[in-house]
Amino acid sequence: MPQASTLALVLSSSPLHEQDKLVTLLTAERGLMKAVAPGAAKIKNRFGSLLELFSEGEFHYYWHEDKELVILSKGEIKKSFFTMVSAAENVFYFYLMAEVVLKFIPPNHHDTRIYKLLMAILQGREKKLAVDWLLLYFLVWFLRSEGLLFNPDRCSNCQSHGFDRGWLRSDYRGLLCPLCKTNERQSLGREELAFISWTVNHSPEDAGAWSGRFAPAPLIRTMVGKIEYHGEFSLQSRRYLPEFR
Ligand SMILES: [Zn+2]
Numbered sequence: 588m589p590q591a592s593t594l595a596l597v598l599s600s601s602p603l604h605e606q607d608k609l610v611t612l613l614t615a616e617r618g619l620m621k622a623v624a625p626g627a628a629k630i631k632n633r634f635g636s637l638l639e640l641f642s643e644g645e646f647h648y649y650w651h652e653d654k655e656l657v658i659l660s661k662g663e664i665k666k667s668f669f670t671m672v673s674a675a676e677n678v679f680y681f682y683l684m685a686e687v688v689l690k691f692i693p694p695n696h697h698d699t700r701i702y703k704l705l706m707a708i709l710q711g712r713e714k715k716l717a718v719d720w721l722l723l724y725f726l727v728w729f730l731r732s733e734g735l736l737f738n739p740d741r742c743s744n745c746q747s748h749g750f751d752r753g754w755l756r757s758d759y760r761g762l763l764c765p766l767c768k769t770n771e772r773q774s775l776g777r778e779e780l781a782f783i784s785w786t787v788n789h790s791p792e793d794a795g796a797w798s799g800r801f802a803p804a805p806l807i808r809t810m811v812g813k814i815e816y817h818g819e820f821s822l823q824s825r826r827y828l829p830e831f832r
Contacts, residue, residue: 590648593617594643594644594645595614595643595644596702596706597610597644598612598619598640598689599611599685602628606625606626607627608628609622609656610624610638611689612646617695618694618697619688620657621656624638624659625658634659634661634662636664636669640669640673640681641668641672642668643664644665645663647662648660655694671712672709680718680722680828682827683722683824683828684705686822687729688729711792716795717794719807719830720803722803723794724786724791727786727810731787735817737755737759738762739783739784740784742763742764742766743762744764745767751765752777753780754771756771759817762775775809776801779805782801782806804829807828
């Protein structure tokens, strides 16, 4: 079997058979990759901490064109985020981000932006930025990179702009201004709309500038609802977040 290697982040890892693990990697260049790590469930194994959630590493593997699963042979860890990711105040936020990517991104999706986005979020949290603001930044950019984000500056019916509150259409595909709204239930205020526009030209490291200007929880719920609507699934890990209790 041919051999190759890739830079990737670990998004999930679960036991397979008695001694192996099934791992899903988000590669830097080629989207998601499912891999078997032989012997990885043994206490002493060649992978060490490489297969922990959100470890970034260079993974070497064997592949076969007829098979979806590749077989990991070895790897070198480049950066471990596990201590930070697994801390009680962070872990469910990172589970949710991993679940969004795992459920939404199809195989052979070769966009490189989600990888860069997750790396920027991980680095932002290492710099002690608030995890709820980072999650919100992630959700907004995830939808934007999938081509699903509504225009936060324009009414999708009359094309007006400059309104103080926009109502989200029930199919999540556009905003309605105060004059065009009918019975839509979800609405976004001026600061929330401004935040969505602001993310276009700012990195997650700047997200701290928004702390206190509005509470992120309602917009987090709206963005998660939008992802679930478009993906036609529900996200299991959201129920552990304070934003959804
Ligand atoms: Zn309108």
